[in-house]
Amino acid sequence: MSDQVNQHATKRRTLPSAVGEPMVWLTGSALVLCLGMIAVLLVLVVSNGLRTFWPGDIDRMTLEGGEQVMGIRVAEDSEGRYLYRVGNRDIGQESFRWIDGEAIVEIEQPDDAVMLERESWGVWFGMPESISVLNDEGELHKVTDGSGETLDAFGEMHAAARIRRAQGEAMRKRELGKINRGIEAARLAISEAELGVDQRASASDRLGWVSWALVLASVVFAGLVWWVKRDAGVGIGAAGVRVGKMTRFGCAVVVIFGGIGLWVGGPWKTVGVTGETRDGVIAASAMEQERLQVEYERVLGEIRAGEDVDSRERFVVVEPTTGRFAPIAQTRGDEPMMLSQVVRLVQANRLGFFGKVKVFGGRWWEFVSTGPREANTEGGVYPVIVGTVLLTLLLTVFVTPLGVIAALYLREYAVQGFGTSVIRVAVNNLAGVPSIVYGVFGLGFFCYTVGRYVDTGPVAGSALSSGVWWGLFGLAVVTAIGSFGCSLWGKPDPGHPPSVVHRVLSKLSWLGWGVTVVLLVMVVARTPYFMGFFGARAAEGSPTFGARGLLWASLTLALLTLPVVIVATEEAIAAVPNSMREGSFGCGASKWQTIRRIVLPGAMPGILTGAILAMARGAGEVAPLMLVGAVKLNMDLPVSTTAPFLHADRSFMHLGFHIYDLGFQSPDSQAARPMVWTTTLLFLLIVFALNLAAIMIRAKLRGRTTGAAI
Amino acid sequence: MSDVENKERSAVQAVVAGGMGGDAVHYDVIDAIRRGEGVEPTVHGEMAEVDSVIQTDDFKLWYGVAQAIHGISMDVPRGAVTALIGPSGCGKSTLLRSINRMNDLVDGVRVEGGITLNGAAVYEPTVDVIELRKRLGMVFQKPNPFPMSIFENVVYPLRIDGERRKSVLQDACERSLKSAAIWDEVKDRLKESALGLSGGQQQRLCIARAVVADPEVLLLDEPCSALDPVATIRIEELITEISERYTVLIVTHNMQQAARVSDYTAFMYLGRLVEYGPTGAMFQNPKLIETAHYVSGRFG
Incomplete structure (x- = not known):
């Protein structure tokens, strides 16, 4: 036997691809390339974003020909030219200026040179000369003289002036705002009262008392039947399982729909607004309006008094080129600016490192905590942050339940087959539709169709007559009950394949549900009983929900990110082991109990992953927002302390759109460029923070729902 | 061919063929089943006297077009442990899962004949399957x-x-x-x-x-097959204890286990019941040579 044993293995060839691990290098370098590009992007954003707020030194240059220029150097090119930020836009110069290095005769960095960040017209470079007070005769009296004395006194006086100004602004916003809202409400009440008579006249055909009583009787009867038959066909071997279910379902539908009908068609509602009550409302509202107008004048007087004090303190800062001082306004070049117009004074050449850090921190704080100024190129982005975060949270709140429910049906309830495959492919394709298409859809459907319906009810002339409407309403009830019956009897007996009758019935049931949905949509869309919630304002051409706003934007983005959630949830659900489902069924749990107690908790980390992905996708989306609600400037936040607190109808600012606006729509694009970087950096940080929060929540949940073994 | 003849011929053939080498033995019943012929199961006389909690009546089951169970009629005695044994793919688990209708979860399952639980038919449209499963406790092969x-x-x-x-x-x-x-x-x-x-x-x-x-009945689907011997022993002791209060129907691959824990044993082969009787008789004095050889590990 031993001669049959192979004693020498034949020499086998080794291919070059099997020597070492060449693929390690290939795959590794591909990864490095990808990561490298992302790293470059991040480094660029972070370095540029951080640099914006760092205070540079102020140069005072004497050029050939004796011209003096003051500014901060921000860049240089290969031909030895320097880009200086020279500000002082309101006296007619460009705020950035290229200066030829060879043309500079002398550069010095005077200690007293300051850069002023102002409420308007950007920055001002110059030497402080004096702080003066305007007396009643319109003459300026110097309180301080000379740059040293002025700078010493500046801090305290400036702080006081800023507080005064902030108080005035707060009063304008709060008290005047409150009065304004009151006046607006009274005005609306008047136009609503005038409109209300006409509207209710056209919708006066409610149910008569007799028909109403009939509907009531049928609802009560259905309720009773439900109660009596609540145990019919329950239990093993009980007769009439289907009939029992059918009876209970039918009764429930009649009770629910009948109840809606009773409420909608209540005959007492035909009363409407009579001429007398209308006149009363109008008279009362007009009086209220007058009272508020007086109040308005009084508060305005108070504010003006404060502003008068404010306007007397002037700050004289002279720039070297022409010797002119920073003016109070571009058109009033002969008056020095008010002290309170200065947002921040940076005496850059005197600042040590920590002083600069302080300015840097202060600017960041201003950036994230205040609203924008100067066509968004100055000031902060607080409303933008609020808008972005709210939008992202709202879209997540909308998309997650929607996607989870869809995925649950698709994976747990639907019979797997051709239909579900088609739907899966379609859902995946939805993820590839250009986002602007969603924007167009959102504008057309959400804003102009659904929103307008909410505002004013059915399109004028499309409301059905009450007879037809009640007919459709009844038909919807009948088709709903019929479809339920079809699906009950369309289910084959246990352990038997469906017969032709079963197949036909279950198809019929699908058809019936489709018809029911169409009928319900018609019943809602063309009801003669709904006049909208904000008809009066819409009639004046200022729609509430019938325009672009936060609600519609978040719904549009929810639609856009729906495929992400559906796919992720489906995978998570499929990953729950079948043995878990079997165990639950074996304990006598129903399908829904199994889903609710076993499948969903098990799939929760995966579902949250989907929500996180959707959030990240939605947060970064800009194109559809331009159509459905993001605006260049809206200082009215979508959240406030006045009811209803979350103003989902308002348009909002969004960081993505803000970047676009700064970079490409800005009147002073050089000044805006650093802000683009900073805003980008902030945007990345916020998206990162949102994701991090979601991931932490997921980690917490994961720890709770699964043990060490998984 | 009568049962008695059948048994005698099998025994004779087995004896002729001698101990080792299953190929040489002719198993009439098994061969008939392999050929797809219907065979009357050999049911011990004692089974006629028991008070049964579950009865199957010519129960047949198809997965799509493949038939998994070919007309099984057996009574599961109340208050005892009944073991279903047989080689892989003989339909023991399928039969077990048919009782609490876990097979409803599988697409394309079709059944004929009936199963009754305390006289109530399980496969009727009037049966609320959730209610049914609440009356039957089930333990699966893999701990879940x-x-x-x-x-x-x-x-x-x-x-x-x-x-x-x-x-x-x-x-x-x-x-x-x-x-x-x-x-x-x-x-x-x-x-x-x-x-x-x-x-x-x-x-x-x-x-x-x-x-x-x-529950009224405890269905155990190879409860020890994923466990080590020590854990297996503990579960077996537990089954013996529990059987004082519950009727237990257990599917097992392990002959010794069936012998140790069960009162009655049913031997199945390719979707058919072959022999069914009290465990003692099934292991020490089976009526069919097939059963004798199967329980002693000589085939299957």
């Missing part, structure tokens, strides 16, 4: 505790019935953990995840879960 705490696992059947009273749940939990002989091991860690238990403990936890709602 839910990813939740030990306590929540045990009281799961009560939870889905809407039981919220803490005291009731705690009592039920303690009682069923004790009857599953795992109380002492887990009483201090009821709030911990059940997935942290060992395989044997997990399976006993599943038994506790299956008995917590006091």
Whole structure:
């Protein structure tokens, strides 16, 4: 036997691809390339974003020909030219200026040179000369003289002036705002009262008392039947399982729909607004309006008094080129600016490192905590942050339940087959539709169709007559009950394949549900009983929900990110082991109990992953927002302390759109460029923070729902 | 051909062929089944006298077009342990899962004939399958505790019935953990995840879960096949204990296990019942040579 044993293995060839691990290098370098590009992007954003707020030194240059220029150097090119930020836009110069290095005769960095960040017209470079007070005769009296004395006194006086100004602004916003809202409400009440008579006249055909009583009787009867038959066909071997279910379902539908009908068609509602009550409302509202107008004048007087004090303190800062001082306004070049117009004074050449850090921190704080100024190129982005975060949270709140429910049906309830495959492919394709298409859809459907319906009810002339409407309403009830019956009897007996009758019935049931949905949509869309919630304002051409706003934007983005959630949830659900489902069924749990107690908790980390992905996708989306609600400037936040607190109808600012606006729509694009970087950096940080929060929540949940073994 | 003749011929052939080498033995019944012919099962006389809780009546089952069970009629005695044995693919598990209609979850299953639980037909459109499963406790081949705490696992059947009273749940939990002989091991860690238990403990936890709602019958589908010998012994002891209170129907691959724990044994082959009788008789004095050889490990 031993001669049959192979004693020498034949020499086998080794291919070059099997020597070492060449693929390690290939795959590794591909990864490095990808990561490298992302790293470059991040480094660029972070370095540029951080640099914006760092205070540079102020140069005072004497050029050939004796011209003096003051500014901060921000860049240089290969031909030895320097880009200086020279500000002082309101006296007619460009705020950035290229200066030829060879043309500079002398550069010095005077200690007293300051850069002023102002409420308007950007920055001002110059030497402080004096702080003066305007007396009643319109003459300026110097309180301080000379740059040293002025700078010493500046801090305290400036702080006081800023507080005064902030108080005035707060009063304008709060008290005047409150009065304004009151006046607006009274005005609306008047136009609503005038409109209300006409509207209710056209919708006066409610149910008569007799028909109403009939509907009531049928609802009560259905309720009773439900109660009596609540145990019919329950239990093993009980007769009439289907009939029992059918009876209970039918009764429930009649009770629910009948109840809606009773409420909608209540005959007492035909009363409407009579001429007398209308006149009363109008008279009362007009009086209220007058009272508020007086109040308005009084508060305005108070504010003006404060502003008068404010306007007397002037700050004289002279720039070297022409010797002119920073003016109070571009058109009033002969008056020095008010002290309170200065947002921040940076005496850059005197600042040590920590002083600069302080300015840097202060600017960041201003950036994230205040609203924008100067066509968004100055000031902060607080409303933008609020808008972005709210939008992202709202879209997540909308998309997650929607996607989870869809995925649950698709994976747990639907019979797997051709239909579900088609739907899966379609859902995946939805993820590839250009986002602007969603924007167009959102504008057309959400804003102009659904929103307008909410505002004013059915399109004028499309409301059905009450007879037809009640007919459709009844038909919807009948088709709903019929479809339920079809699906009950369309289910084959246990352990038997469906017969032709079963197949036909279950198809019929699908058809019936489709018809029911169409009928319900018609019943809602063309009801003669709904006049909208904000008809009066819409009639004046200022729609509430019938325009672009936060609600519609978040719904549009929810639609856009729906495929992400559906796919992720489906995978998570499929990953729950079948043995878990079997165990639950074996304990006598129903399908829904199994889903609710076993499948969903098990799939929760995966579902949250989907929500996180959707959030990240939605947060970064800009194109559809331009159509459905993001605006260049809206200082009215979508959240406030006045009811209803979350103003989902308002348009909002969004960081993505803000970047676009700064970079490409800005009147002073050089000044805006650093802000683009900073805003980008902030945007990345916020998206990162949102994701991090979601991931932490997921980690917490994961720890709770699964043990060490998984 | 009568049963008696059948048996005699088998025995003669077996004797002729001699001990080793299964190929040489001719098994008439098995061969007939392999050829797809119907064979009358050999049911011991004792089976006619028992009080049965589950009865199958010419029960047939198809997965799509493939028939898995070919007309099985057997009575499962009340208050005893009945073991279903047979080689892989003989339909034991399918039969077990047909009783609580777990096969409804599989697409394309078709059945004929009937199963009754205490006289009530299981395969009727009037039967609420959820109600049915609540009356039958089931333990699966692989331990499948839910990813939740030990306590929540045990009281799961009560939870889905809407039981919220803490005291009731705690009592039920303690009682069923004790009857599953795992109380002492887990009483201090009821709030911990059940997935942290060992395989044997997990399976006993599943038994506790299956008995917590006091089912009429306990269906065990190869409960020890994923466990080590020590855990297996503990589960077997547990089955013996539990059988004082519940009717148990157990599917097993392990002949010794069937011999140790069961009162009655049914031998199945390719979807047919071959021989059914009291365990003692089935193992020591079977009527068919096939059974004798199968239980002694000479084929299958």
